[in-house]
Amino acid sequence: MKQAIYNIGVEDTMRIIGGKWKPIILCHLKHGIMRTGELRRAIPNITQKMLTQQLRELEDDGIINRKVYSQIPPKVEYSLTEYGESLNKILEDLCVWGEKDIERRKQKGENIILLNKEDVAADSLPYAD
Amino acid sequence: MKQAIYNIGVEDTMRIIGGKWKPIILCHLKHGIMRTGELRRAIPNITQKMLTQQLRELEDDGIINRKVYSQIPPKVEYSLTEYGESLNKILEDLCVWGEKDIERRKQKGENIILLNKEDVAADSLPYAD
DNA sequence: TTTTAAAGGTACTTTTTAGTACCTACTGCA
DNA sequence: TGCAGTAGGTACTAAAAAGTACCTTTAAAA
Numbered sequence: 054m055k056q057a058i059y060n061i062g063v064e065d066t067m068r069i070i071g072g073k074w075k076p077i078i079l080c081h082l083k084h085g086i087m088r089t090g091e092l093r094r095a096i097p098n099i100t101q102k103m104l105t106q107q108l109r110e111l112e113d114d115g116i117i118n119r120k121v122y123s124q125i126p127p128k129v130e131y132s133l134t135e136y137g138e139s140l141n142k143i144l145e146d147l148c149v150w151g152e153k154d155i156e157r158r159k160q161k162g163e164n165i166i167l168l169n170k171e172d173v174a175a176d177s178l179p180y181a182d
Numbered sequence: 183m184k185q186a187i188y189n190i191g192v193e194d195t196m197r198i199i200g201g202k203w204k205p206i207i208l209c210h211l212k213h214g215i216m217r218t219g220e221l222r223r224a225i226p227n228i229t230q231k232m233l234t235q236q237l238r239e240l241e242d243d244g245i246i247n248r249k250v251y252s253q254i255p256p257k258v259e260y261s262l263t264e265y266g267e268s269l270n271k272i273l274e275d276l277c278v279w280g281e282k283d284i285e286r287r288k289q290k291g292e293n294i295i296l297l298n299k300e301d302v303a304a305d306s307l308p309y310a311d
Numbered sequence: 312t313t314t315t316a317a318a319g320g321t322a323c324t325t326t327t328t329a330g331t332a333c334c335t336a337c338t339g340c341a
Numbered sequence: 342t343g344c345a346g347t348a349g350g351t352a353c354t355a356a357a358a359a360g361t362a363c364c365t366t367t368a369a370a371a
Contacts, residue, residue: 057294060226062280063205063273065296069283071200073329076192089348097189100330105349125337126347143279144192146272151191154198165186167194202359218318229360234319254367255317314371325360335350341343 069114070140074099074107076147079133082117083144086132116140198243199269203228203236205276208262211246212273215261245269 059065070076074096081087081095093104108131111117116137122128133140155167188194199205203225210216210224222233237260240246245266251257262270284296 055293057292058297059280059284059295060297061206061209062277062282062284062296062299063209064280065284066276066280067200067202067205071196071205073196076196076200077190080190080192090346101349102331102351103329106329121348126339127337127349129348140279143272143275146275147195148191150269150272151188151193151195153191155188155191155194163186164184166188167191168187168189170191219316230319231321231361232359235359250318253317255315255369256319256366258318312371315369317367319366320364322363323361325358327358328356330355331353333351333353335348337347338345340345 069111069116070144072107074103075111076144078104078107078111079116079137079140080144080148082131082133082137083141086130089129089131092131111137198240198245199273201236203232204240205273207233207236207240208245208266208269209273209277211260211262211266212270215259218258218260221260240266 057065070079077096077099078092081092087095089104089108092108093099093101096104108117108119112119115134118130118132118134120130120132122130152167152170155165158165186194199208206225206228207221210221216224218233218237221237222228222230225233237246237248241248244263247259247261247263249259249261251259281296281299284294287294
């Protein structure tokens with residue numbers, strides 16, 4: 054059995070949700086169940102390979118569920134596990150912080166664009182400013 | 183001027199605080215001012231090069247301050263900017279989630295160790311490696 | 312006189328991560 | 342008949358990130 058040694062908790066968190074695609078995948082899944090194709094369309098530029106690979110790792114870490122329907126053509130649904138949902142607040146905060154940061158940089162004259170503010174559910178979320 | 187396009191806020195957040203070392207550096211700096219050497223001792227295994235490089239990038243993104251004292255030998259202090267402090271809650275949550283996750287995995291029999299629950303830390307102590 | 316400590320620079324190499332291209336199976340539809 | 346949609350797998354390559362080794366400056370201490 055291989056041993057894992059961490060110096061600080063955040064190392065473990067980042068091992069699990071870090072990288073280029075995992076935070077994005079999780080930020081979509083926190084809204085509910087999604088099929089593979091939905092995720093692929095929701096995440097422009099991700100390849101089938103990277104999507105599947107990242108989903109497998111998240112599944113192995115107990116963050117997401119993979120539900121396979123035995124039918125043709127195949128149907129697979131992904132969702133956060135109960136444990137994965139313990140990340141909901143963090144994921145939301147990460148999204149919102151980024152949205153505000155982009156807004157801030159835009160104000161400063163940077164050429165920066167956010168395509169989907171899909172996350173905010175704007176009317177239900179009071180901005181603490 | 184180069185253009186930055188994001189599909190979702192979390193992409194920007196991760197660009198700024200993601201990677202192997204930045205979350206760790208920031209989790210230390212959220213406790214207050216630290217000198218370069220303190221950070222180096224607090225983060226075992228980080229090299230001088232990576233430390234400086236990551237600190238520069240965080241500075242460029244407006245997250246941390248770099249205060250240079252004109253003296254020999256040199257003295258440089260790093261701290262979160264006011265803007266950087268808007269990440270405090272997120273950083274704390276990332277740390278705590280990881281600590282709990284490590285505890286959970288340990289209970290499940292995984293061979294996993296957390297050396298410093300850094301929030302009680304004497305994080306300026308020189309650790310032998 | 313040599314060494315140490317401080318902070319950091321730079322060229323180069325290695326490792327890790329991500330991307331490309333092409334493959335599977337099955338069924339319905341035009 | 343042949344292609345689209347669905348959810349993958351796999352070998353190989355490219356790019357990004359991180360690591361190694363060695364360099365600088367200066368004052369004080371050994």
